Amino acid sequence: xxxxxxxVGTRKGAFIFTSDYKREKWDIKGxxxxxxxxxxxxxxxxxxxxxxxxxxxxxxxxxxHRSSDGGLSWKTxxxxxxxxxxxxxxxxxxxxxxxxxxxxxxxxxxxxxxKDTVFAGAEDAALxxxxxxxxxxxxLPGLREIHSNMWMPGAGGMGLHTILINPKNPEQIFVAISxxxxxxTNDGGQTWSGINHGLKSEYELPNPEAEVGHCVHSITMxxxxxxxxxxxxxxxxxxxxxAGDDWYEVSDNLPSDFGFPIAxxxxxxxxxxxxxxxxxxxxxxxxxxLRVYRSxxxxxxxxxxxxxxxxxxxxxxxxxxxxxxxxxxxxxxxxGTTGGQLYVSPDSGETWQTVAQNLPAVLSxxxxxxx
Amino acid sequence: MIRVILPxxxxxxxxxxxxxxxxxxxxxTFLELMDVIEEKYPMLKGTIRDHVSKERRAxxxxxxxxxxxxxxxxETLLPREVLxxxxxxxxxxxxxxx
Numbered sequence: 001x002x003x004x005x006x007x008v009g010t011r012k013g014a015f016i017f018t019s020d021y022k023r024e025k026w027d028i029k030g031x032x033x034x035x036x037x038x039x040x041x042x043x044x045x046x047x048x049x050x051x052x053x054x055x056x057x058x059x060x061x062x063x064x065h066r067s068s069d070g071g072l073s074w075k076t077x078x079x080x081x082x083x084x085x086x087x088x089x090x091x092x093x094x095x096x097x098x099x100x101x102x103x104x105x106x107x108x109x110x111x112x113x114x115k116d117t118v119f120a121g122a123e124d125a126a127l128x129x130x131x132x133x134x135x136x137x138x139x140l141p142g143l144r145e146i147h148s149n150m151w152m153p154g155a156g157g158m159g160l161h162t163i164l165i166n167p168k169n170p171e172q173i174f175v176a177i178s179x180x181x182x183x184x185t186n187d188g189g190q191t192w193s194g195i196n197h198g199l200k201s202e203y204e205l206p207n208p209e210a211e212v213g214h215c216v217h218s219i220t221m222x223x224x225x226x227x228x229x230x231x232x233x234x235x236x237x238x239x240x241x242x243a244g245d246d247w248y249e250v251s252d253n254l255p256s257d258f259g260f261p262i263a264x265x266x267x268x269x270x271x272x273x274x275x276x277x278x279x280x281x282x283x284x285x286x287x288x289x290l291r292v293y294r295s296x297x298x299x300x301x302x303x304x305x306x307x308x309x310x311x312x313x314x315x316x317x318x319x320x321x322x323x324x325x326x327x328x329x330x331x332x333x334x335x336g337t338t339g340g341q342l343y344v345s346p347d348s349g350e351t352w353q354t355v356a357q358n359l360p361a362v363l364s365x366x367x368x369x370x371x
Numbered sequence: 372m373i374r375v376i377l378p379x380x381x382x383x384x385x386x387x388x389x390x391x392x393x394x395x396x397x398x399x400t401f402l403e404l405m406d407v408i409e410e411k412y413p414m415l416k417g418t419i420r421d422h423v424s425k426e427r428r429a430x431x432x433x434x435x436x437x438x439x440x441x442x443x444x445x446e447t448l449l450p451r452e453v454l455x456x457x458x459x460x461x462x463x464x465x466x467x468x469x
Contacts, residue, residue: 035380036380059431059464059465060380060384060418060428061418061422063384076414079416079417080422
């Protein structure tokens with residue numbers, strides 16, 4: 001029988017939750033790397049026992065860890081992220097140009113085909129690649145050739161936070177950057193295009209339809225249909241049917257189209273999930289009610305899912321990397337909050353259970369299904 | 372012999388005790404000391420100073436002889452008391468919190 005392993009990165013360490021396929025009873029291991037921010041912890045699809053963790057500290061900088069035994073033991077791996085060539089500049093909050101500077105790794109994305117290949121998304125925004133299991137890193141500098149002097153930090157920094165690899169063609173990679181937008185390579189990262197046509201950011205940009213500068217919070221795809229992308233932008237839930245060449249809005253009847261994460265059901269490519277947040281000032285659910293919204297039609301009509309979730313006095317946020325799904329027959333949906341709760345739905349969102357109530361603020365949630 | 376006291380997290384990361392001892396020539400600068408520390412304990416690369424710019428991490432401090440030496444130029448010689456092992460150089464996480 002299959003089991004599930006949930007990898008949770010928090011402000012004060014990482015936690016690993018395990019359960020059988022029923023997802024009713026959970027064992028908790030942690031905190032790992034206690035006291036330190038774990039921005040992202042993610043396992044490899046090629047070798048699920050291999051897990052990467054990005055540890056960030058204002059005191060000690062970036063430290064990366066890798067496990068080869070499913071998180072039982074860890075080895076420190078490379079943490080040198082050196083931008084290629086002339087470092088260049090980007091906008092800061094005041095509009096001045098400042099030099100690119102490495103600050104942290106927001107996301108790891110292990111290759112779906114090569115065990116030792118892994119990508120890392122950096123702040124200041126850049127994509128790095130390792131072909132030796134994270135021991136050494138090389139930037140893919142073509143990305144920063146796309147009007148990067150016009151990129152600027154979002155409130156959380158100028159991070160490359162989302163990396164999607166087309167499982168049918170691993171040479172095609174999509175990345176999302178706050179606040180620059182979405183970018184695509186079709187040649188494994190050598191050359192890139194900005195793919196932001198159709199995004200409108202009238203409250204954030206002087207030119208609402210600018211080629212770059214959009215605050216994209218998260219993007220996702222279903223592995224069976226990588227031409228269809230879904231996006232939670234700062235405001236607006238968006239969809240593309242042509243691998244990002246054009247985007248259009250599918251916010252429809254959502255009570256708010258501001259939010260951070262977005263996810264796709266494991267077996268239904270047109271079923272998507274978002275968690276609406278009141279506004280960019282009020283980073284909490286509307287009316288103090290924590291509700292997940294699901295569209296079974298790719299964004300044309302949304303339904304509220306709330307059974308088991310707090311429906312009063314709830315003022316947490318759900319960050320961009322803190323929503324995930326599993327691939328069990330009855331698709332599980334998982335999310336963590338800035339209030340330290342971890343919620344699981346073993347039935348595609350119909351009902352929810354609280355797996356943990358008092359974790360540190362949750363930064364990321366990833367799920368592995370093990371044989 | 373130069374004595375360096377590490378903050379708790381770096382002790383844990385490099386599997387070291389509180390104080391490390393380094394046998395170095397008489398005249399050693401902060402820059403040279405950091406080079407030696409990183410060469411001897413590679414796990415500490417990028418943690419005390421930036422990998423590329425070699426700038427001290429903003430939230431770490433260098434204390435010795437009752438003084439904050441964090442803002443001295445990296446090419447500055449270590450104090451005599453540190454060079455002869457009479458005083459340790461303490462690498463300290465800056466205060467934070469509220």
